[in-house]
Amino acid sequence: MTPAAPAWPEIDWRQPAFAPCGDHGRRALACLREGAAVHQALRQAAGASPAPRFVPQAALPAGEPYESFIHRTGAVPTRDNLHDLFNGLVWLACPQAKRRLNELQATEIVRRGVGPTRGPLRDALTLFDENGAVLDAPLPLWQALLARDWRRLFAEGRALWRQARLMVFGHALLEQLATLPRKGLTAHVLCAPAGAAAIAPEDGAIAQALQPAHLAAKPFAPLPVLGVPGWCAANEAPVFYDDPAVFRPARRPPPAR
Template sequence: MSDWPSELFENHPAFQPIRAHLSRFSAPPNYQDWAATPVVAHSASGAPIRFVPSEQISEYYELAIYQHGQVATRLNWHDTFNAMIWHAFPLSKSALNAMHHRIIAADPAAKARGPARDAATLFDECGFILPYCDEQLLDYLIAHEWTELFVDHAAAWGQRISAFSFGHANFEHLLAPFIGLTGKCWPVKVQADFFQRDTASQCQELDQILARLINDHCLQKPRQLPALPYLGIPGWHPQQNASFYENRQYFRKKRIRSPNDH
């Protein structure tokens, strides 16, 4: 993590939701940098969110965030991007943490996370918020009709559908992308004028919507989050030619589930 790829951050559309936060730095941030960064988020208990070394924390990761606002942060890309998401989507990150805390408090002795916490972790790591105003485009995604979604309707991206990375692992993977990168998305219906607004306003609206849905216990299991092979999004990968989209190992057809699938 010695280099700071400013050109990638400035030009790749995936980094747009966190670009303003990345632009505060010209080198990988250290703990002094994080300490000097203004507080923009609070845990559900009211504690201001701070990014601190893991060795300063004795509690379980999610409990330390909820109780003290302390986010265990290593000086690596994974945790740096996690901090950026706290700045871009503070309400949703806090709501996810509160969800973990609520489930843990209900059964402190539980050894497994369970489906709801699995879904929250999956979304936190590799999730995308998918705002859309055209139901047909969402139908293509659900049905894995990737050619229709990414090629035939390429012009719809940014106009009637978009993808905002919420999972910090997605950003880490985009530093050295490889065919196969796939996230999980949370579709959010928005009005058509959403796509005419600036990024900060879009992020704020999505943050409010998502936090409300999380607080209303709408995230219950991983299967709620459809797959998104995100290198197929127009402009997100340099080799988006016909053979690229014909790769059925990456752009997989929808699997027909058996009655025993959960």
Template sequence: MSDDPLKIPQSFVFDRPPLADWASEFASLSPGQRWPSIVELEELRVQRERSDGIPRPHFVAQSRALLADGLHYEERIRGGRVATREDNWHDLLNALVWLRYPRTKSALNEAQCVDIGRVGARQRTRAQCAMTHFDEAGAIVLCSDPELVALWDQHDWHGLFWRRRDAWNVRIAVLVFGHAILELALQAERFLVAKCIALAATAEQVARVAANTDEGHAMVDARVAAAIAAGTHLRDPQELRPLPLSGIPGWNPRSEDESFFADAPCFRPLRADRRYPQPDQA
């Protein structure tokens, strides 16, 4: 590990989602003591590959020599290397997402590289923007209740988070995918809004996700990766559903107060011209 202490803000942010859902990964790296080194991240990558048989690119220290290869960041990943900065929350959390959701991260990388090959590294397509938004700020929502989707469609945040608060982790559950959202969650006062892919699910599948199980992670990882590979998702940023994560019961202390859903700036009304794709069917 690095000699520098891991700079952790108020510790209670690790006691609630989304960071609490990553407790096993943090425990594997002992982040409460020192920053994990690139070598330790690599050791954990090898362990995961041996466990599930899913390949992941190597974590390599970002250096001038590495960047001198002239490759786009995504092209370098396609070649098997993720440029990773030492002692950096953003890159540490990105590594943890690679460890948990390797299929989805690989599908994103492949789709990005296909677009880069088509338009060049200096241009960005609408699909590339959508993929970047999801990679950085994405979440995956599983829902077994169409009425909850209807509330979400209308940005009825009071209904979704307050009147139907009993449905959370029973009929609807969320997995945070974007490492930038996880980084923002280190600041206890921040309101978190994710850009989401919605999946239709059974109550049993929602329960697996709500329990934060490896089985649930693997199921979601496979479904989202397949959708990305099929080209049915992330074609445009407007297809991503915004979800104020801070409204989910237990994710922010203020969500226990009904007035929060009228006062907080993260609960924005629906634009007149905004429509969302329906949840992806299994």
């Protein structure tokens, strides 16, 4: 018996979290609703762009690591679910950054092998790939974020967010925002490497910032994304932030920028 096709959700591609994937996402969802598999829909959505080849999950040989296969063949095994759809859409939006992540993962697998633990670099790469984000914002917002001073970040600094750009990179986080948006959803924002002023939320800049030594130190700042002005209508009310289960104070010194 052929398994039932997933029920694809309605996604407002104008929303800030989804806008970077919007053009490809609209085309891919239209194909999916006509019965295409996810790898086929992503190929159609890519058009003439220099995207990787999306192939069915069955193309991944038994025993070969997913990241190694992509690095060896240039093809991305893809399952028929929303998680892999968003993974493919991030590949289409940020091909340089995704290739850099894959290169670092594959190199680390060759160096360390596949064991019960990934090691600090692969842990950081996976965290960013699944749940990462990039923020370009005025210095006072960065200072408040790194200090986890949520009132300063979201209330006193609210007007400054008009000068900020936040891009969700992690495909697991995008999936959660599409299916079960909730206050506690938290991005891991990548802090810039030493000597860099910031990371622009653009493909080439993200790829350049993915430096192994920097990533291995896990230079991430947690950001509850629905607290960002304009990302959730409910956060217009100041009481939204009076939730210590989500907007927690810092427990340790923030990562250096």
